[in-house]
Every structure is written in C-alpha cells, then in structure tokens.
Amino acid sequence: MTERARALLEYADDELILGWRDSEWTGVAPFLEEDVAFSSISQNEVGHARALYEIAARELGTTADELAFDRKPDEYRSAPLVEFRRMDWAATIARHVLYEAADEIRVEALKDSGDEEVAGLAAKMDREEAYHRIHAQMWEERLRGEPRFQAALDELWPAAVAVLPEELRPELAARTGRDLPSNSLLLAHERGSHAEEWPALWEEMTEVRRSVPGAAW
C-alpha cells in the first residue's frame, strides 16, 4: 500500500469511528440541542470518511463500503482516541476539544499538500470542520473550571497527540499549551494499537455486512 493510501485510510478510519461514537449521544445527550449537535457532527464526520475512502478506494481498486466495513479488526488504522467509549459528558467534550485541535492541524497540512485531489477535499472538509471547532470552543469555555473536564483532558492528552504524525505533534503541544508526553506514555495510543472497546465496536459496525455480504444502504 502506498504512503498516500495509508494516510487516507488513517484519516477516514478516524472520522468514521469518531462519527460512530458521537452518534451514540443521539437521543441521550444532556439536552436536546446537543442531541442535534452531536448527530449533525457525526453526519459530517461520516461524510468526510466516505469521501476519503472513495479516493483511497480508487487507488486500491476497491470501494468505499468495502474499506469501511469489510476489513479485519487489525486492518483498521484508527487512532485509539476515537475508539474509546466514554458515555460521560466531560470526557466526550474533552475528546471533542482535543480531536478538533489535532484535526485542524492535520487538515491544514493536507490543504497545503501538493496532492491536488486530497488538498481540494481537505479544503472542503475544513469549511465544515470550522463549525465543529466553534462548538468545541463553546463547550471548552463552559466547562473550563470543572475538575472532571480537566481530568479528562489530562487523561486523553497522550491519545490526542497520537492522532497526528510525529512531525505535526509539536504544533499541537504549542497550540494547546501542553507538554508532549514521553514515548513510553504514547506507545499504547499509537496507530496499530487499539482501545479495549475496539473489538465490540468493530462487531457492531460490521454486523450487517458480515450477515449479508455486499449489503448496501
């Protein structure tokens, strides 16, 4: 697999799985506005995943659906940060804030890349992501003084750093005012390892396609 296809799959897997996790708040968020917000954010992230999978699929001679749903659990390249299942509002917002900060740096790098197709898609995605960042910022300001939120940020920080390739990590540390974690702390969160909730999520995500191969909806 080329470096390009691998990078596209990493990004697509992150967006698909985060979209899945965020959609778990539909109907049970602390209030109605957040049901709507997290549902809408999920829809955008899954839309981004589909577009990224489509570019990767053309290169790999397959389809977006096959990439999204027909791979083995250890073939997914998602960052463990997006796989965690934390039905706790403070932790959900902490992940949202950290992911959007990392994602902003990633999408900026892609917009500036020489790959015209990927840069064009990244610029389109970024228009939508601007609203995710505004939403994250609004909640960050609201929860800033809450110890549970601060504890969740500290806990998730190493996993957030591991979303980015090494060369972009110092920028995330600079923007968030945090220190980069040691390599030993990062190890469990690097791509290739998965959160302990991952097998159950994979079972759920792929259940339909495993029951009816090739199913489309």
Place this chain on the structure above:
Amino acid sequence: MVTEDQVWQALRDVEDPEIPVISVVDLGVVRNVRVRNGHVHVEFTPTFLGCPALEVMRERMAEEIRALGAEPDVEVVLDDSWSTDRITPAGREKLRQAGFAPPTPRNATAPKLVQLQSDAFRCPYCGSTDTRLDNIFGPTACRSLRHCETCRQPFEQFKTI
C-alpha cells in the same frame, strides 16, 4: 439534439429534497454541463459531504436528462469549488420567503464563535437583526437555529461555508 441550455433549463426543475423551494441550479451545485453526441456530462458538487440529499439529487438530475432523450453522466466532484456564496440571488430570495435565513457572505477567514454570537443575522420573517444563536447545529447539516427577539420566532439560518 439536446443543447446545453435545454439541460440547464431541465435542471431548474430538480429541487433540493431537504429544501424543496430551491433548485440545484439556484443552489449553485451544478458546476458544468457538457453535451457531446447525445451524452450529457454534468459536474456536480455536494453542499456538505455527508448530505443525504446527494444521491437523490444525482438520480433526479439523471432522470431529467433522460427525459430529454439524452444519456446522463452525473459526476460528483469532491473539490472545494462550492461555497454558500454560489447560491444565486434568486435562490437566496426563495430561501428567505420560505423562512430560511440565507447565508451571510463568506469572509476571508473561517467563521468564529464570536461572529455567530454578535454579527447581524436577519430574521427572515420580520427583518429584525435582533436575533440570537440558539444552536450552531440544526435539522440538517447546512443550518443553524436562531431566535428572533423582535417577533419571537425561531428560525433556521443557513451556515456560511
């Protein structure tokens, strides 16, 4: 023989299924139409990438082209050529009349929270700019929810992207 003008005219009958007052042409998502030997190639950009109306619009455009007796090829282009600034003046007015506040013009930089909270957004019902942000997100990806302090009407505001 079908002409490009006929195709553009036919596409004016294809509505956005989530906002049936506006056509794909007024929405500015049809980027190019080319006719060659009875084949009609349409380049079409999604508004939002996760928009579920995408496939419906694509299929409806193909139907309209077949009805002209031509073979459609509707290509979805995933580049950055669409922004809400592409909505035509006629399209904006149709949105407003249907109770959707049209998007504000795009700035050089991405929108910021402070702008959504303090810029002037006009109520599509009474025209007042004394409105407040209720929710950045709304019933579809492209809309936010606002509330008019003058006529006390909640309304949907198109996001600027």
